[in-house]
Amino acid sequence: MRGRILRVIAATVVVTLVVLGVAGWTRAISLRHDSPASNAALVDAGRTEELVTAISQSLTQVLSYDYQDPGLTNAAADRVLTGPARDEHTTLFEELRKKAPGQKLVLSAEIQAAGVVTLSGDRATVLVFLDQSSLRAGDKEATVSAAQLSVSAVRVDGAWKISGLRPL
Amino acid sequence: MSGRRSKAGSGVSSATMLRYLPALSPPARPRRRVLVSWTAALLVAAALAGSGGVAWWRAAHDERAETAGRRDAVVIAATRAIETMNTLDYRKVEDGLEAWSATTTGTLHDQLQQVGKEDQALLAQQKKVSTGKVVGLAVVDLGTTTATVVASVQVTVRDGVDAAAEPTVKRNRFTADLVRVGGTWKLESLQQVAVHL
Known part of the structure; x- marks a missing residue:
């Protein structure tokens, strides 16, 4: 039971971090792409x-x-x-x-x-x-x-x- | 009878248990492997999130982007201001001069303030409608509050009296200084680049 709760927490953390990471990179790339500095x-x-x-x-x-x-x-x-x-x-x-x-x-x-x-x-x-x-x-x-x-x-x-x- | 049944029953149950035993209670090595994979997944995800955050922050706080944005703002403001200064309708001289006034600052602005009623009447008498269009513009010097541009301007002059007359089209070369006043770029000087050989 405890193992299962831990696994759910770990999975949630991993998914959240991945979503954040992807969002960060996507935003950074779009900022760079639209940047007047190009x-x-x-x-x-x-x-x-x-x-x-x-x-x-x-x-x-x-x-x-x-x-x-x-x-x-x-x-x-x-x-x-x-x-x-x-x-x-x-x-x-x-x-x-x-x-x-x-x-x-x-x-x-x-x-x-x-x-x-x-x-x-x-x-x-x-x-x-x-x-x-x-x-x-x-x-x-x-x-x-x-x-x-x-x-x-x-x-x-x-x-x-x-x-x-x-x-x- | 009952003992046999119970024996048979326990036999079945222990066989089932035996079959599921490895899944219910994995041996030490696979459990450590699971822990290692979770840790690895967490680390990879954390690295992705961290690098994503840093990349985002850096893209949003890029000094180059700030300079480039300032340059583009100068291009837009200078184009508009130079076109305004090359545009005048004899029927709306006062409006025209007001637009000139609004787009300039410093010495140029002061000079325009000195345009009196007589000059206005003279401009109205010429019965010309001129329209300026910037066909090429480049920033040659860029500071935080000052900038210098060069611009190629096509000026079309129509005769207000004879509507059928072909308009005359001239191309002029200009150099202009701009200053940022209260968040907007304004013309401080506008000069034709004369032939010089």
């Missing part, structure tokens, strides 16, 4: 800064162009672009290579501001304000244009690469 932009300051630096450098390189040294732009594109961004750049680059020497075209890009919109794992989107100036033979002054880009990036082998560029 977007690490600004939460992980180091990675956010690293991303902004990488994207700024890469964009400046691939959007600058000198008719005297087109290889520099192309090499940069090989290094920092991937996917659709790489394909688009190839099309643009071919166009430039045909026209640029005749016009003695020099393009230079400069980042005005950049901020991380989303950063989760190996994927990120960055908002970039960029100025691009173009100087042609016979121009007294460069033509300057202002751009606003939504940049998609992926981390490949530890380095951020640009996979998409969308003008806003």
